Amino acid sequence: MRKILLLLLAWFVVSGGISYAQRTAVKLTPQKQNKVAQDITQNAPLRKCGTMEYLAKQEAENPSLIQSRLDFEEFTENWIKNNQEYLNNENKAVVTIPVVVHVVGTATVQNFAIDARVTEQITILNTDYAGQNTHSMASFATNLKANTELQFCLAQRKPDGTATNGINRVTTTTSTYSTNNLVKTHAPAWDPTKYMNIWVCNLGTSLCGYAQFPSSGINSTYGVVIHYNYFGLTGSTGYPYNLGATTTHEIGHCFNLYHIWGDDGGSCSGTDYCTDTPNQADANYDQWTGVHTDACTTTSPGIMYMNFMDYSPDITMSNFTPNQKVRIQALFASGGALYSMTQNNLGCVPPGGTSVPTVTTTAASAITNTTATSGGNVTADGGATVTARGICFATTQNPTTSNTVVNSGTGTGTFTSNLTGLTLATTYYVRAFATNTNGTAYGNQVTFTTTGGTTTGCDTTNLMTSGLPWYSFACGNNSYGDLAKANYYASSTSGQTIQDIGVDFIYAVGTTGTATISVWSNAGANGSPGTVLGSKTVTLSTISTDVNNATTTWIHLSSPVTLSGPCYVGVTLPTVAGDTAVILADTSATFSYNVAWEQWDGGLWYTFNDPNVDSWGIAAALGIYPIICDPTTTVTVPTLTTSAATTITNTTATCGGNVTSDGGGTVTARGVCWGTSTNPLVTGLHTTNGTGTGTFTSNLTGLTTNTTYFARAYATNSAGTAYGNQITFTTTSVGIDVTGLDQAIKIYPNPSSSNVYINLGKYSIENVNVYVYDALGKEIIVDKKINSEIVTYNFTNQSNGLYFIYVSTPDGNIVKKISINK
Structure with a gap:
């Protein structure tokens, strides 16, 4: 969608307040009203996703989740901006996610959601997330159908290590569930940091499914809930949502994807944080073909009604876009909310049974005429001891252990490998490998070119x-x-x-x-x-x-x-x-x-x-x-130190470094890299702070509240990239010194029948922003750059109910609830 506003506070709770829990809540154009009338006549339901209603309920009960979501978006944007080389690498390792399907409910649900439907749904997910859905892209380019590089498997091992087929059946007497998470109480989640939990149950007539966004926590309620009638294929009576796309759509929410129209009630002002999805007025329910336009996108190629994050019939749904793909991948990278799913996860390996290890390859660095450094990370041993690991390389693609090998120990974890005896000005291909009793597995392929040959000086x-x-x-x-x-x-x-x-x-x-x-x-x-x-x-x-x-x-x-x-x-x-x-x-x-x-x-x-x-x-x-060739001066990597973190807030910190020696070559880049794992690399989150030797300061942004980070200064010259000493720091809780803000800023009276006053106290001379939202997340008031001590807001024309006042100051943010009773 072309309108990208990272911290758009219209998303403060839920923009527009449309939950789709009831058909009458949907704002329809005249054209759509005709289509709905036809569907009702034909007894074909509208797709109804309860995710945004569920999010509004969560954030109303726990306002700190609002700031968590905003912080999450800032982290995502920064990660994508700083990891383009990684994202553009088409040889990344595919992440496989163990899935447990909890079939919960009466005999009707159990008899309908048979094992065959479960395995069908896993196949559908793998097809959709691999970009292999064969439905038409209409007038859109086929490269807008992205392979997210994710796959799913039915779990073969429970969290306690015992065997499973990935299907957990729990028979209850509850005939109908809702978004109150009762179904998750009846069938508790398996470890959500290692498994994707899918609950299949009867959601009544008002919902197809709902999901929890990762910003609300990877906890016991994280996952998706799907109406049994819209799950799988065999015997489905859920036309036109009978091809399994409901689960694809809801898991998209779990992976931080928003509805493609931005949930703005048709105003064309919302966002899904993706620039390659056209601006769209509202949800689409129609089985369109060819070009279809609306009030927000009036020219070809029109709106992307075939996107999985729309509400189109399953037969129409076809794609995730490249921008949606990178939002998903940010979750599984180091520092991402779902990174733990990639680390020694044996959920897809049966107990007593083993598989080859899982390994990734580290990008090449410190490249010279004849040497380079690479390595890898063995994230899972496949249930058997890793007896050999290292890298293999060659001048042809997809090298194996039959090519040149550098061995680097045994077991899981990260390792570094030094490549020597290389030829100058030559392109090499590298893959990490790991071997256990089941065989040898290879990581993603990386490539680099040695220096020398016909370069300057020859x-x-x-x-x-x-x-x-x-x-x-x-x-x-x-x-x-x-x-x-x-x-x-x-x-x-x-x-x-x-x-x-x-x-x-x-x-x-x-x-x-x-x-x-x-x-x-x-x-x-x-x-x-x-x-x-x-x-x-x-x-x-x-x-x-x-x-x-x-x-x-x-x-x-x-x-x-x-x-x-x-x-x-x-x-x-x-x-x-x-x-x-x-x-x-x-x-x-x-x-x-x-x-x-x-x-x-x-x-x-x-x-x-x-x-x-x-x-x-x-x-x-x-x-x-x-x-x-002229004589070459031996260039070594620079020497530098990392300065301690200062000015730490809930989402930012200041750090820096000092490049004390350039190693004999010009320092072309320097800055600070950071992450939630030790020894962060410049291939991850990093700043860029000039060139040359000397001291520099780096501002780290997009951090997550109350999280411990590791940081290192880096400097790059022709010999490669060097790192300073590692420092660590922990961000503060939401809104620095929230107690102090509460004491400094007064909001009264509460409850109120008309006017509400905000006394900004010492912040009256600062640039303070105030946002007011109703209980459904609709933006009521926006007041920016306030420099008065007391501001007044009149609620005479607003309905009785609960409202949220969000006050943003240079020292942090607070959220307060007020009640209007007239």
Whole structure:
């Protein structure tokens, strides 16, 4: 939805107050009234989700949940903003969630919600959350149907470790349940930090289902409640909600997704916090095809009526969007509300039975010409001891333990692996692995490219420049039996290196013969080629293939050759009878081309135009191209410290660091990273606070109330990212010094029949904002940047009942309830 207001306090309780618990509560357009009339005639019910009604009830009973929800949204926004590299990685590990289905109620419910319907519903969830629902996207692009990278399994193990089929049947005499959570008392939740709890029961005629948002707590009431008639497929009589999408929709709420129209009663002012869902006036109940517009989105492609978070018939529902996907993924990342579901969760593994481990791969860091650092996290051992773990890597995708391996211990938990012996300027693929008695599992694939090669400091211009065919000729063994050909590089200096060499051959014959490409010093007689500094042999068949493909033959020496001054680079030709290799050469009238030398059959070297012997008498250059690199200064990662956290509130804190050394390379990024787990990384939540050495300050925002955080300063240069010492701090409770705010701010009289007064006391000179909401969450009053000591609000035109006054100050926020009785 295009209107994104992260802290929009119109969501203070529930925007618009539409609960859909009763059909008469739905605000309908004339067009929709006609459709409803048809549905009533055909005895087809409207989809009725009780989640927003349930949320309003929770927040009315516990106003601190309001601030919790706002804090939750701020955390989500910041996490998404700071983790784009992670989110854009298409090779992330899929999270599998154990599910327990509590079938609760009378024999009617038990006989209807048979095991087959339960397994059908799990299959539907897996299809929908994998982006594989085949229903049409109408005029919307197919890339708006996202794979959330979540899957579901029926639990195979109870919290106490005993076996289960994931279905918990509880027979009761209660014929009808509601949003009062009685069903969760009759069938208590399994550990909600490890299992998704689904309660299936009779919700009467007013509800299809309801859910609890994660901001209200991952506790004994977290999960979804589904009317048995809209669950699964077999024997369903819940048309048009008979294809299992109700459960998909309600679990979406559990994963912090809001209704696509923003629950604003048709005003076009609400939000679902997603920019890729078009603004929508109200819930959609129709089975549309093609483009459908409304008052909020009047042009093609129209409203996204096929989104799972709308109210459309199941046959129409089709997708979650990429923005909805990243909101979901924020829950399962380190620091997210459902991160615990990813940590050593054996819910899908039967007791006594085992599976391969679960492992993720850490992004590569500290990348140099020949080394890098990666690692992984074994989050579950699969019920059997992890006997080996580490990373495997290769220059091809999806490496396995048959490729190069770095072993890093045993057991579960995080580990670090150092990759060595890499080739410069080369792309590598890496996967963590973990092995137990059931086999080896692999983590998500990450990729990186080593530094070096043709980067800054390496000369790649040692190529022939004329490029004109009538200047070129062939140069090989010829009838004189020449042994080698080489170019002289007079400008190379001490400390420069050569590791990569290209040669343009134009002919090669021989199935077993070879040619040797070498680098020589200039310490031979009269400055001719002397000691071989480095060489590599290449087969004539390889050269022949390159010739046929019209490509240069390139070799990579096993280690760089360090020069002490001018050098020679060339080819030792084959000497076996019948074997031939011919090199492209070029002539020019310019003296700069006078670089070609050849070794005659007597072993001595001569230039192509040596006037003292029977030479060719021409100035020439051979098609031999070394990449000569300047000396490199060894760069290490920076050195830095982390400063202690200060100015800690319920959602913010101040930290920073001091980069005391740049490690010999420019510090291109620095800041602070933080999370709720130890040793946070820059791949998670982090700030960016300039470049270079010295001290800096970081403002940490979007924190969660009363939560312990770990933080480290970081600094990045060409050698990688370094971290300072770890510090820890705990955020305060909601609204700093709530007792002090209560004492400083007075609201009276309570109850009142007309006017309500707010005495802001010492905050009268501050920028204070006041928001007033009715019991259903409808915004009644918004008053911003108040600088008066006493403000008055008149409730004469408001109905009797309960109202909430939210006061936001620079020192925190308070929520107070008042009663209007006239």
